[in-house]
Amino acid sequence: MSATAATSGPIGLRIKPTGKRGSTNTPNPDLSHNIILYVEGITKSFDGFKALNDLSLYIETGELRCIIGPNGAGKTTMMDVITGKTRPDTGSVWFGQNIDLLGLTEPEIAQAGIGRKFQKPTVFGEHTVFENLELAMASDKSVWKVLFAKLTAAQRDRIHEVLGIIGLSEHLNAAAGALSHGQKQWLEIGMLMMQDPLVLLVDEPVAGMTPQETERTAELLISLEGKHSVVVVEHDMNFVRSIARKVTVLHEGHVLAEGSMDEVQNNPQVKTVYLGE
Numbered sequence: 001m002s003a004t005a006a007t008s009g010p011i012g013l014r015i016k017p018t019g020k021r022g023s024t025n026t027p028n029p030d031l032s033h034n035i036i037l038y039v040e041g042i043t044k045s046f047d048g049f050k051a052l053n054d055l056s057l058y059i060e061t062g063e064l065r066c067i068i069g070p071n072g073a074g075k076t077t078m079m080d081v082i083t084g085k086t087r088p089d090t091g092s093v094w095f096g097q098n099i100d101l102l103g104l105t106e107p108e109i110a111q112a113g114i115g116r117k118f119q120k121p122t123v124f125g126e127h128t129v130f131e132n133l134e135l136a137m138a139s140d141k142s143v144w145k146v147l148f149a150k151l152t153a154a155q156r157d158r159i160h161e162v163l164g165i166i167g168l169s170e171h172l173n174a175a176a177g178a179l180s181h182g183q184k185q186w187l188e189i190g191m192l193m194m195q196d197p198l199v200l201l202v203d204e205p206v207a208g209m210t211p212q213e214t215e216r217t218a219e220l221l222i223s224l225e226g227k228h229s230v231v232v233v234e235h236d237m238n239f240v241r242s243i244a245r246k247v248t249v250l251h252e253g254h255v256l257a258e259g260s261m262d263e264v265q266n267n268p269q270v271k272t273v274y275l276g277e
């Protein structure tokens with residue numbers, strides 16, 4: 001692991017970091033201050049254009065946060081920075097009090113407990129729903145080995161539990177490729193959950209879904225709240241309203257407003273730049 005012990009910690013709460021990491025390969029984040037993600041002063045330029053411009057935001061442990069904002073506001077870039085896909089020019093990103101995410105590689109960040117769902121489902125089409133979850137649980141990604149290894153009772157229980165959460169218990173033997181677009185998206189959320197991430201980042205989960213699938217996705221994401229911290233980026237305002245607790249509005253790579261859905265929708269600046277009023 002390339003991370004070094006924390007020497008400064010997040011600045012947001014001005015607390016002394018513990019500077020300790022877990023003894024295992026994947027450190028446990030110190031969540032003693034109830035903040036699981038600190039994004040602080042992040043700037044990222046592409047060819048001189050600031051996709052993120054001094055972006056700071058804080059995600060509480062177990063919260064369900066919606067991030068909205070016009071096209072090009074920097075929402076996906078923000079997720080790229082948190083997951084280590086993109087390196088920022090300035091700023092810091094902390095996972096709890098003690099894990100400096102900018103010191104970790106993309107796979108290390110995933111292993112530390114930050115899962116990401118991209119817009120396009122990436123399920124194994126020829127394998128069944130159950131097998132997809134089985135594959136997602138394994139650290140050894142050799143399909144052959146995984147599918148021929150015997151599952152423990154606990155692993156089997158966990159797969160069935162996740163099948164229930166994602167609403168695919170009745171489809172466990174269906175080929176993933178035969179699922180509807182919405183079901184594939186849920187399966188992919190289930191595959192992420194097999195890794196037991198503390199944080200789930202979900203970019204435009206309901207794009208292309210039917211209204212019924214959208215509603216079911218809202219229930220699914222709400223059901224994850226508490227056990228996981230979930231950050232949802234979405235353009236569908238009816239959907240956002242249906243799941244919204246705290247909403248963050250990004251504009252030009254910066255937080256424009258934050259609050260309840262009503263608060264941000266009634267914010268004059270938000271109306272001007274985003275809602276087109």
Ligand SMILES: Nc1ncnc2c1ncn2[C@@H]1O[C@H](COP(=O)(O)OP(=O)(O)OP(=O)(O)O)[C@@H](O)[C@H]1O
Pocket residue numbers: 046047050051069070071072073074075076077078
């Ligand atoms: N790899 C890159 N190279 C150059 N420019 C990029 C790159 N990634 C993002 N950008 C630019 O950064 C800005 C922010 O893009 P980003 O994808 O983060 O926006 P977004 O809020 O996710 O938008 P959308 O709602 O359309 O998905 C855009 O102007 C985009 O063109």
Ligand SMILES: [Mg+2]
Pocket residue numbers: 075076077203
């Ligand atoms: Mg985007």
